Each structure stands twice: as C-alpha cells, then as structure tokens.
Amino acid sequence: VSGCNSESRGALVVLEGLDRSGKTSQSSRLLTYLEGLGHSVELWRFPDRSTNVGQMISSYLSNKSQLDDHTIHLLFSANRWEKRSLMETKLKTGTTLIVDRYSYSGVAFSSAKGLGDEWCKAPEIGLLAPDLVLYLDIQPEKAAERGGYGGEKYEQLEFQRKVAQCYQVLHDASWMIVDACRPIEDIEKQLQELVLECVMACQKGKPLAN
Ligand code: T5A
Numbered sequence: 050v051s052g053c054n055s056e057s058r059g060a061l062v063v064l065e066g067l068d069r070s071g072k073t074s075q076s077s078r079l080l081t082y083l084e085g086l087g088h089s090v091e092l093w094r095f096p097d098r099s100t101n102v103g104q105m106i107s108s109y110l111s112n113k114s115q116l117d118d119h120t121i122h123l124l125f126s127a128n129r130w131e132k133r134s135l136m137e138t139k140l141k142t143g144t145t146l147i148v149d150r151y152s153y154s155g156v157a158f159s160s161a162k163g164l165g166d167e168w169c170k171a172p173e174i175g176l177l178a179p180d181l182v183l184y185l186d187i188q189p190e191k192a193a194e195r196g197g198y199g200g201e202k203y204e205q206l207e208f209q210r211k212v213a214q215c216y217q218v219l220h221d222a223s224w225m226i227v228d229a230c231r232p233i234e235d236i237e238k239q240l241q242e243l244v245l246e247c248v249m250a251c252q253k254g255k256p257l258a259n
Pocket residue numbers: 066067068069070071072073074075095096110125126149150151152154155156158159195196203204229230231232233236
C-alpha cells in the first residue's frame with residue numbers, strides 16, 4: 050500500500066439470504082441503478098459456476114454428484130479464492146462489485162449441516178471483507194412459497210430453517226438486515242440508498258480490508 054493511494058476505489062457489496070429471498074432480483078436492480086448513475090459496476094455471484102471448481106459445485110447442487118460435506122465446503126471456498134485477485138484489482142481500479150452470495154453463505158450452509166463454526170470460517174480468512182452486507186430477511190416458510198423450490202440440493206424447508214439460524218450468529222458491523230417480505234420495489238428503494246452511501250464512502254477512501 051503506497052502513500053499516494055488516495056484515489057477512489059469501488060465498493061464490495063454482498064447480498065445474502067435464504068434461497069428465494071430475492072438476492073438475484075435485487076442484485077440486478079442495483080446494477081441497473083448504479084450504471085444509470087454512471088458508476089463503474091459489475092454483478093458477480095457465488096458459486097461462480099463458470100470455472101472448473103464451479104462446475105463441480107454445480108453438479109453437486111443439482112444432485113448429479115455426491116461429495117463429503119467438508120469437501121464441498123472447501124470447493125465453495127476455493128471458488129471464492131480463485132476470484133480473489135481479480136476482485137481486488139477491480140475494486141482498486143474503481144469498479145464496484147455487487148456480489149450475490151459470499152463467505153457468509155459458505156459458513157451458514159455448512160454449519161447448518163453440523164460442521165463446526167470455526168472450521169467453516171477458517172478457509173475464508175484472507176478473502177476480502179465486504180463493505181456492506183445486505184441480508185434479505187425472510188421466513189423460510191415464506192421463501193418456500195415463492196414459485197416453489199427448483200429441486201437443488203439445499204432447497205428444502207427443514208434445511209432452510211437451520212440455515213436461517215446459522216446466519217443469525219454471523220452478523221457483523223457490515224450487515225444491514227432488510228425485510229425481504231415487502232414488495233420488490235420497496236426493497237429496491239431501500240437498497241439503493243444503502244448502497245449509494247457505501248459507494249460514496251469507498252470513493253472517499255474507506256480502506257479495503259481482508
Ligand atoms: N451455497 C452457496 C453454499 O452452500 N455455500 C456457499 O459458499 C455458497 C456461495 C446456490 C446454493 O449454494 C449454496 C446456497 C444455495 O443453496 P444460488 O445459485 O445462489 O445458490 O441459488 P439461490 O440463492 O437459491 O437463488 P434463488 O434464485 O433461489 O434465490 P434468490 O436469488 O434469493 O431469489 P430471486 O431473486 O431469484 O427470487 C426468487 C423468486 O421470488 C420472487 C422472484 O420473482 C422469483 O420468482 N421474488 C419476490 N416475490 C415477492 N416479493 C418479493 N420481494 C420478491 N423478490 C423476489
């Protein structure tokens with residue numbers, strides 16, 4: 050880190066929540082919003098199914114392959130690590146990243162299976178810390194009603210209840226809990242304000258953390 054590093058950087062904004070909580074809908078609306086304001090912004094998602102690791106994850110999620118719980122956990126983490134340096138470059142060169150799921154999903158879903166919290170968190174150490182985490186809060190029962198689950202591995206009400214509990218102990222100072230049961234447009238407006246404030250803070254030189 051050099052002393053002349055005062056140029057503005059992009060913000061790392063993460064959306065988290067249960068399956069069907071509305072992350073993808075809101076991520077793409079945020080992208081459109083920030084682009085409209087003239088910001089440099091990209092939409093990312095984890096798992097990133099386009100890489101070799103991501104294809105193994107995708108095959109597991111669609112029940113085409115089976116993996117030990119620890120193994121799939123490490124693959125999800127590896128899938129974030131393989132994008133880490135590109136993520137840093139983008140942020141440092143002024144591009145804001147809207148990221149649909151991140152480390153919190155990794156920890157919440159694996160600890161919901163019974164793996165230890167500390168073990169689950171360990172491989173995430175050293176990844177970039179989000180500037181803002183938007184947690185789309187919805188009851189598992191309500192999420193399940195939204196068009197039904199698509200049949201992927203974790204899309205079962207009983208399991209989603211456990212995931213919701215596991216998310217509750219992961220909150221940190223970067224989190225904003227957003228009521229995700231309201232109309233899409235109401236949530237969208239709230240997220241726009243929160244994200245704009247965060248983008249401005251990063252432009253003014255808020256440091257990027259691990
Ligand atoms: N996983 C992921 C891990 O176990 N470890 C990890 O490290 C990571 C990164 C993949 C799975 O992998 C797990 C978590 C997941 O189980 P995914 O590909 O991101 O996750 O898939 P989902 O999160 O399940 O994505 P979904 O598409 O199901 O949910 P979204 O994105 O939260 O919801 P969205 O926006 O697609 O909306 C779902 C439906 O609800 C409607 C939408 O129109 C859509 O039909 N909707 C609303 N309806 C009413 N009111 C609103 N406010 C609404 N918002 C959206």
